[in-house]
Amino acid sequence: MKHLLKSFMGVFIILLCASFTQIHGQEVLGTWKGKLSVQGTEMPLIFHIEGKEGALSSKMDSPSQGASGIPMDTTVFENNQLTLTFKQAGIKYVAALGNNKLTGTFYQGGMELPLEMEKSEKTIPGNPTLVSSDVELDKIASLDQGNYKYSVEDYFARPKARSFQFSPNGKYLSYREKDENSKNHVYVKEIASDKVTRVIEEKEELIRGYGWANNERLVYVMDKGGDEDYHLFAANIDGTDQKELTPYEGVQVNILEGLKEDKDHMIISMNKNNKQIFEPYKINIVTGEIKQLFNNEDAANPIAGYNFDKDGNLRGYGKIRDGVNVDFYYAKEDGKYDVLKQMNWKDTFSILNYDYSTDNPHDAYVVSNLDTDKSQIYLYDLKKDKVIKKLFSNDKYDVSNLSLSRKRGYELDYFSYQGEKRVIIPVSDYYKKLHERISKEFPDHQYSIAGKTDDEDKYLIFFQSDKLYGVYYSYDVKKDEFKLLYNLMPQLKENDMAEMRPITFKSRDGLTIHGYITLPKEAIQGKKVPLIVNPHGGPQGIRDSWGFNPESQLFASRGYATLQVNFRISGGYGREFLETGFKQIGRKAMDDVEDGLQYVIDQGWVDKDKVAIYGGSHGGYAVLRGLTKTPDLYACGVDYVGVSNLFTFMRTIPPYWKPYLKIIKEIWYDEDVAEEKAIMEEVSPVYQIDKIKKPLFVVQGANDPRVNIDESDQIVKALREKGFDVPYMVKYDEGHGFAKEENSVAMYKAMMGFYAKHIGKKTTTKPVKG
Numbered sequence: 001m002k003h004l005l006k007s008f009m010g011v012f013i014i015l016l017c018a019s020f021t022q023i024h025g026q027e028v029l030g031t032w033k034g035k036l037s038v039q040g041t042e043m044p045l046i047f048h049i050e051g052k053e054g055a056l057s058s059k060m061d062s063p064s065q066g067a068s069g070i071p072m073d074t075t076v077f078e079n080n081q082l083t084l085t086f087k088q089a090g091i092k093y094v095a096a097l098g099n100n101k102l103t104g105t106f107y108q109g110g111m112e113l114p115l116e117m118e119k120s121e122k123t124i125p126g127n128p129t130l131v132s133s134d135v136e137l138d139k140i141a142s143l144d145q146g147n148y149k150y151s152v153e154d155y156f157a158r159p160k161a162r163s164f165q166f167s168p169n170g171k172y173l174s175y176r177e178k179d180e181n182s183k184n185h186v187y188v189k190e191i192a193s194d195k196v197t198r199v200i201e202e203k204e205e206l207i208r209g210y211g212w213a214n215n216e217r218l219v220y221v222m223d224k225g226g227d228e229d230y231h232l233f234a235a236n237i238d239g240t241d242q243k244e245l246t247p248y249e250g251v252q253v254n255i256l257e258g259l260k261e262d263k264d265h266m267i268i269s270m271n272k273n274n275k276q277i278f279e280p281y282k283i284n285i286v287t288g289e290i291k292q293l294f295n296n297e298d299a300a301n302p303i304a305g306y307n308f309d310k311d312g313n314l315r316g317y318g319k320i321r322d323g324v325n326v327d328f329y330y331a332k333e334d335g336k337y338d339v340l341k342q343m344n345w346k347d348t349f350s351i352l353n354y355d356y357s358t359d360n361p362h363d364a365y366v367v368s369n370l371d372t373d374k375s376q377i378y379l380y381d382l383k384k385d386k387v388i389k390k391l392f393s394n395d396k397y398d399v400s401n402l403s404l405s406r407k408r409g410y411e412l413d414y415f416s417y418q419g420e421k422r423v424i425i426p427v428s429d430y431y432k433k434l435h436e437r438i439s440k441e442f443p444d445h446q447y448s449i450a451g452k453t454d455d456e457d458k459y460l461i462f463f464q465s466d467k468l469y470g471v472y473y474s475y476d477v478k479k480d481e482f483k484l485l486y487n488l489m490p491q492l493k494e495n496d497m498a499e500m501r502p503i504t505f506k507s508r509d510g511l512t513i514h515g516y517i518t519l520p521k522e523a524i525q526g527k528k529v530p531l532i533v534n535p536h537g538g539p540q541g542i543r544d545s546w547g548f549n550p551e552s553q554l555f556a557s558r559g560y561a562t563l564q565v566n567f568r569i570s571g572g573y574g575r576e577f578l579e580t581g582f583k584q585i586g587r588k589a590m591d592d593v594e595d596g597l598q599y600v601i602d603q604g605w606v607d608k609d610k611v612a613i614y615g616g617s618h619g620g621y622a623v624l625r626g627l628t629k630t631p632d633l634y635a636c637g638v639d640y641v642g643v644s645n646l647f648t649f650m651r652t653i654p655p656y657w658k659p660y661l662k663i664i665k666e667i668w669y670d671e672d673v674a675e676e677k678a679i680m681e682e683v684s685p686v687y688q689i690d691k692i693k694k695p696l697f698v699v700q701g702a703n704d705p706r707v708n709i710d711e712s713d714q715i716v717k718a719l720r721e722k723g724f725d726v727p728y729m730v731k732y733d734e735g736h737g738f739a740k741e742e743n744s745v746a747m748y749k750a751m752m753g754f755y756a757k758h759i760g761k762k763t764t765t766k767p768v769k770g
Contacts, residue, residue, distance in 0.1 A: 226735020323662030498556035537617035586683030624685035701734030
């Protein structure tokens with residue numbers, strides 16, 4: 001088996017031109033999937049066989065090894081027998097075709113392994129006939145004309161380097177760097193010698209995130225085309241021993257605990273046994289060996305979250321009861337879990353961390369809103385089920401973040417929360433000095449600790465503002481020295497960027513609503529400018545925050561202001577404000593957005609006749625709802641992966657959302673309640689097509705697991721049948737939001753052309769062809 005794995009690893013770095021043979025049968029063409037059984041371990045294999053100009057070619061994928069698109073040297077199909085060879089790795093597959101199956105033998109390194117392959121039909125999601133052509137979309141993009149200092153690429157091309165991290169011992173610095181093909185590989189630099197090694201190569205699938213597991217090994221996650229079935233991979237810091245740790249098709253991985261005290265293991269969760277629920281596993285990041293730690297057996301009342309301590313012990317878990325209640329179980333004694341709290345899902349009681357600085361193992365830092373409107377942080381005795389003392393709270397905002405120092409015996413360093421801006425409250429004497437030093441050096445920027453060494457002798461600090469995309473500095477504690485490490489977007493000059501102002505106003509029914517307005521220089525100078533209203537996604541528990549927003553800055557560069565409203569149901573403003581938005585999506589939540597629009601109009605900043613609405617996910621839904629609820633308010637809309645039909649949306653949610661369906665219905669609506677079903681019809685844009693008067697541009701990722709492509713297809717089809725000219729962009733290698741640079745750039749270019757046409761200097765609001 002070791003020889004087989006080693007050979008497969010060698011395959012990764014070899015690119016050979018495939019040779020071709022004459023096609024003798026069309027029936028062998030297509031994608032074939034099978035599994036090799038090697039000493040009890042299953043290894044998936046996929047062959048893609050194509051025919052072109054009378055010849056056959058093929059490629060091989062080995063998902064468990066992270067390899068895809070490997071060209072075969074020869075592909076021969078004669079006398080109903082298929083032969084594939086890859087000489088460099090000593091691979092040959094010989095199989096007979098019958099009953100839509102390939103049955104044969106896989107040869108490598110002296111081994112002969114039976115391998116049966118089944119044909120897998122590759123289908124295209126959604127209705128491709130609805131999708132606008134590249135030519136049509138390029139024509140729209142070309143309307144964005146002007147003497148602009150910055151291009152779309154300046155805002156949305158990925159930084160040349162990003163995601164900087166220190167190794168735990170501080171000897172290495174890792175980062176991602178983009179090549180000429182916009183692939184973002186992971187590199188490791190030895191600080192003492194400046195030697196740089198490319199450790200992880202990004203191929204067809206995007207690396208969605210990476211990090212240091214220990215001083216010798218990195219872990220990273222990938223999915224397929226945005227389907228959010230994340231798999232876990234690992235590699236040594238010299239690039240050797242790359243391995244997929246979770247080679248399970250259709251299974252999503254989440255990292256629960258990094259286990260600093262056990263360098264070769266971490267705690268993950270997977271929906272491996274049941275797609276609807278997750279269970280915890282301890283995984284060896286070197287060998288891939290996994291051990292299930294707990295069973296989540298009651299699918300009707302599943303465990304929804306696990307709590308582990310720093311040593312990997314399961315201390316507690318939250319269990320859904322009757323779909324809408326949560327019982328928090330805690331182990332007052334090892335391995336014996338009893339109900340500590342019985343709560344409604346709206347309640348907050350969660351362990352931020354254990355207080356390892358005390359002798360009592362049951363002391364913990366807890367965030368709770370059980371007795372208050374705003375979430376507060378407490379020191380809590382879990383065994384006695386009582387508050388030791390309240391540590392931190394704020395009258396206006398929820399608080400939920402703190403930081404501990406492992407180096408200094410888990411001393412409490414600071415609290416932080418999101419108000420109008422991010423606020424840090426130092427606690428320890430050590431951090432008070434550090435905070436003062438950083439703030440004195442960089443007084444006009446927000447900062448966050450992006451990383452630090454285990455010995456706390458080096459810090460990686462990230463600085464940002466509303467006008468600065470972000471810069472990394474290293475801080476050497478012993479030398480008391482700041483050093484500029486990297487400016488993520490040096491092409492965007494701070495003085496050219498637009499100001500983002502916090503705003504506060506009253507809703508029509510008396511609620512205090514917060515938000516932000518980004519104003520281009522023309523507005524600051526007193527000119528009324530076009531406006532783009534940008535409702536956030538979620539919607540529950542999500543909020544917009546102050547800082548650099550590349551969308552808003554792009555819009556400002558074209559002379560457009562951007563309005564972001566934290567409407568009722570947004571997070572961070574307390575429980576009452578959140579719950580006021582339940583059963584009000586598309587209704588009072590939209591009223592708040594409209595009231596925010598009226599507020600900025602009243603300030604004299606914007607031209608009320610040139611207002612667009614744009615958003616993603618729930619924000620995309622808000623676009624469609626805005627065009628149907630208040631048809632005359634907006635000049636046009638851009639719907640990005642948005643819901644159009646609340647009924648079909650709830651029927652196509654991912655399997656792992658289904659245990660929360662009752663909660664979703666409490667937040668949105670329940671079609672089994674007659675009154676609410678009527679509301680769903682009223683607020684589902686697809687049923688209100690006749691009210692849409694203004695132009696619409698729709699954008700969708702084909703593999704979106706949250707908002708199915710059918711949501712966008714429905715609205716496009718319905719409007720096209722009424723004669724509307726609806727541009728429709730679909731990317732077939734994306735999911736819930738575009739992650740690939742080229743796709744993001746294409747979308748924003750088309751979007752800016754669409755705005756130029758409908759709210760720019762020369763506008764037209766006619767949505768009908770002809």
